[in-house]
Amino acid sequence: MSIGCGDERTGSGAVASVDLGAVGHNVRVLQQFAGEAAVMAVLKADGYNHGAIEVAHAAVAAGVQEIGVTTIGEALELRAAGIGVPVLAWLHRTDSDYDAAITAQVGIGVSTAAQLDAVVAAARRVGRAADLSLKIDTGLNRNGVAEADLDVVLDATAAAVAEGAVRLVGMFSHLACSDEPSHPANDAQAERLRDAVSRASRRGTPPAVVHLSNSAATLTRPDLCFDMVRPGIALYGLSPVPDLGTFGLRPVMTLSAQVANIKKVSKGESVSYGYTWTAPADTVVALIALGYADGVVRRLSGRFEVTIAGRRFPSVGRVCMDQFVVDLGGDGSGVAVGDEALLFGPGARGEAHAQDWADALDTISYEVVTGIRGRVRRQFVGARSGEATE
CATH class of the missing domain: 3.20.20.10 (Alanine racemase)
Known part of the structure; x- marks a missing residue:
């Protein structure tokens, strides 16, 4: 199923993976506190x-x-x-x-x-x-x-x-x-x-x-x-009092999208609307197929990172309706079209947390996870059958 109005024909390939095993873990943690x-x-x-x-x-x-x-x-x-x-x-x-x-x-x-x-x-x-x-x-x-x-x-x-x-x-x-x-x-x-x-x-x-x-x-x-x-x-595994830690909770949602394109950008060239970022040296950038219509709000522009193959890369330029750009560095870091880009999750693969987005936006993690929408497909893992379901 999709979180917004998208489906397999109209979707961008972005996925909000929901770990039902983490839900069970969090229930047990909460029972201990209760x-x-x-x-x-x-x-x-x-x-x-x-x-x-x-x-x-x-x-x-x-x-x-x-x-x-x-x-x-x-x-x-x-x-x-x-x-x-x-x-x-x-x-x-x-x-x-x-x-x-x-x-x-x-x-x-x-x-x-x-x-x-x-x-x-x-x-x-x-x-x-x-x-x-x-x-x-x-x-x-x-x-x-x-x-x-x-x-x-x-x-x-x-x-x-x-x-x-x-x-x-x-x-x-x-x-x-x-x-x-x-x-x-x-x-x-x-x-x-x-x-x-x-x-x-x-x-x-x-x-x-x-x-x-x-x-x-x-x-x-x-x-x-x-x-x-x-x-x-x-x-859902997110701390209501971040300053006091995670309380042993496990984030349930992981947001990911595909690398849609890769291109070289020369020193002095700018990226995305308004030219808010200019390459300080020759570099390679990746286009990620997700944007503010899907919950990656425009105010995040240049203020978050994505993880690809275990490495963090900064977003650069303005977030657009359907896409945003990350800087891969001069050698491209081996990233290829079709690779998975992790936006946030539990951190097991080096990705950011929803709380990182909340901190960047001066808001709360509740707004981050409830704001994912549009063409993002929801996928359940750790289901009772042990299979991934959509």
């Missing part, structure tokens, strides 16, 4: 652009107890693919299909009284109790039940539980500053979540599961694990 807490694997945005269905199967096989996604549609796709563990969806539109979610036993995270009313109405129509989780806004001021509305929502939840329209399976929140483990906001948010749980319990509706920790908190704040942790980026 201790007694369960692990929910977050697979929103098509598994952070790694392929939600395949990653879900690998994660469940490795012991993940639950899965989290953003939308009901994402959850229903996992159900249709045979994923049977609890799945929670927590961001909804005014026309979200709660009936379908309840029928498929998809957990519904609600953040407003209006959403709760809509879920209760759907449960009555379907004739089955909804698996409800309350998302509590503890200070991120994004999604979640606001403090001013909490008592009203908790009262309505208690009434819905008494009616049999919902089961309160969870209460959860999301940290604002988890990548700064000692930030006081982390403790303050945890305390607000505990208070919300206590208020629900006083109404006779204690949640079955409480969760707060994302990847960073799972790896750095064991005191915030509660009943379950909810890692996202760490599942």
Whole structure:
């Protein structure tokens, strides 16, 4: 399958290889950090652009107890693919299909009284109790039940539980500053979540599961694990707190492309749009068939390296829509048309990491891996069958 709109006829030959064995490894690492807490694997945005269905199967096989996604549609796709563990969806539109979610036993995270009313109405129509989780806004001021509305929502939840329209399976929140483990906001948010749980319990509706920790908190704040942790980026082998190391995680995605052309460039000649790079000496350059339409953003121009046959070569000139250029040196370094160029991966073959791109762009690795698109084909390796699949 392709990550973007490309296929074998329109593709550039670029591949995002997804190592499902690394997914299993990362689940086991996260389980060690989680201790007694369960692990929910977050697979929103098509598994952070790694392929939600395949990653879900690998994660469940490795012991993940639950899965989290953003939308009901994402959850229903996992159900249709045979994923049977609890799945929670927590961001909804005014026309979200709660009936379908309840029928498929998809957990519904609600953040407003209006959403709760809509879920209760759907449960009555379907004739089955909804698996409800309350998302509590503890200070991120994004999604979640606001403090001013909490008592009203908790009262309505208690009434819905008494009616049999919902089961309160969870209460959860999301940290604002988890990548700064000692930030006081982390403790303050945890305390607000505990208070919300206590208020629900006083109404006779204690949640079955409480969760707060994302990847960073799972790896750095064991005191915030509660009943379950909810890692996202760490599942894909990328550190949520790069300054503290890799935590033993293995990057899951490797991005590669083909050398499409090789040519000599004389001293004083310039390369690519705008002539932003001029050869300081006679050299040989290689054209790589990947560009900003595929996720190699233009701001990376001249700021990253690729690995070919175990050697690193710098990009030169501007990244174009479909291609970019690297400097091979005066002798061409033995590189030939058709050779594989590694852009980022786990580093086993000398290639850069997604974090290297993130550092160059002053962003986070999440944006790097979710940004790969266009004509890049996704290929799974380390599958349950042991075969590579596309």
